[in-house]
Amino acid sequence: MEKSAHIEHEHYDAEASKVGMWLFIFTELLLFGGLFIIYSVYRFMNPDAFHLAAEELDTFIGALNTVLLLISSMTIAMATTSLQKNNKLHTLLLSTVTVILGLVFLVNKYFEWGIKFSHGIWPGSPHMMETMSQGEILFFGLYFIMTGLHALHIIIGLVIIAVAMVRVNKGTVHANRAALLENAGLYWHLVDVIWIFLFPLFYLIT
Amino acid sequence: MNLSVMSNEKHHIVPYRLYIIILLALLVLTFSSIGITSIELGKFTVAGALLFAVIKSYLVLVYFMHLKYDKPYIKLMVAFVFAVFVVTIVITFLDYLYR
Numbered sequence: 018m019e020k021s022a023h024i025e026h027e028h029y030d031a032e033a034s035k036v037g038m039w040l041f042i043f044t045e046l047l048l049f050g051g052l053f054i055i056y057s058v059y060r061f062m063n064p065d066a067f068h069l070a071a072e073e074l075d076t077f078i079g080a081l082n083t084v085l086l087l088i089s090s091m092t093i094a095m096a097t098t099s100l101q102k103n104n105k106l107h108t109l110l111l112s113t114v115t116v117i118l119g120l121v122f123l124v125n126k127y128f129e130w131g132i133k134f135s136h137g138i139w140p141g142s143p144h145m146m147e148t149m150s151q152g153e154i155l156f157f158g159l160y161f162i163m164t165g166l167h168a169l170h171i172i173i174g175l176v177i178i179a180v181a182m183v184r185v186n187k188g189t190v191h192a193n194r195a196a197l198l199e200n201a202g203l204y205w206h207l208v209d210v211i212w213i214f215l216f217p218l219f220y221l222i223t
Numbered sequence: 224m225n226l227s228v229m230s231n232e233k234h235h236i237v238p239y240r241l242y243i244i245i246l247l248a249l250l251v252l253t254f255s256s257i258g259i260t261s262i263e264l265g266k267f268t269v270a271g272a273l274l275f276a277v278i279k280s281y282l283v284l285v286y287f288m289h290l291k292y293d294k295p296y297i298k299l300m301v302a303f304v305f306a307v308f309v310v311t312i313v314i315t316f317l318d319y320l321y322r
Contacts, residue, residue: 032294035297039301046308047304054315058316087249087253091242202288209283210283210284213279213283214276216253217272217273218272221256221260222260222268222272
């Protein structure tokens with residue numbers, strides 16, 4: 018009996034897991050926070066160039082991606098609720114919807130960047146170097162770095178959600194051991210919060 | 224006994240309905256911010272767009288990220304990190320504005 022109890026007892030501490038995730042999220046917030054400070058200082062120094070360059074971005078595709086991310090945030094939050102209610106099927110369904118929305122976000126990003134590339138706009142492109150002012154080059158540099166880093170976070174978030182889904186399916190993540198899915202959700206919401214600031218700063222304030 | 228009670232600690236289960244309400248609020252705020260920035264407000268455009276973004280991220284943090292149901296020390300930690308960020312921005316701009 019002692020032996021089996023020892024084998025079955027795996028260390029699990031939901032609160033510690035959550036706090037650990039939050040500490041990691043803080044480092045992410047400060048990483049993007051630093052980039053936001055760089056953006057605001059350069060915008061302050063080159064207001065006209067930033068205004069001009071931002072006109073190049075498509076508000077529609079930005080708004081569409083915002084809506085997709087907001088809905089996906091809701092579905093992953095709901096997935097946690099259904100896991101707590103012991104509804105495995107709903108958990109997997111809602112997580113799948115989240116993953117699909119995240120993938121559509123990335124496809125939109127692919128086309129959006131593709132349009133920029135076809136206009137000759139990419140970091141260090143000859144078109145940018147020859148025809149654009151310093152301020153516009155800074156704007157597009159920040160645009161590619163910040164949306165690119167954000168897209169990388171989307172990819173990582175999707176991988177974490179996929180791992181959580183496999184574990185839910187196997188039954189090792191369940192109502193009493195929900196930390197992995199909850200933390201995947203926290204990470205996904207962080208990605209959402211960052212986009213909530215990226216969208217107005219790049220697409221709306223023109 | 225004590226251990227099993229700890230690991231089975233019941234979480235606050237947030238109903239689907241609340242999440243749907245929050246999503247609707249977030250969508251309304253998104254379209255409002257698109258609306259407000261399409262009007263020429265000059266310098267207030269930036270302030271307006273950022274105000275909407277702050278309200279939206281507050282809703283995500285409090286409801287989607289469960290801060291409303293978390294223990295006070297977690298709320299405090301999150302508030303502290305955002306405060307550090309705001310202070311950094313203010314100090315940076317004090318520098319640039321008064322050079």
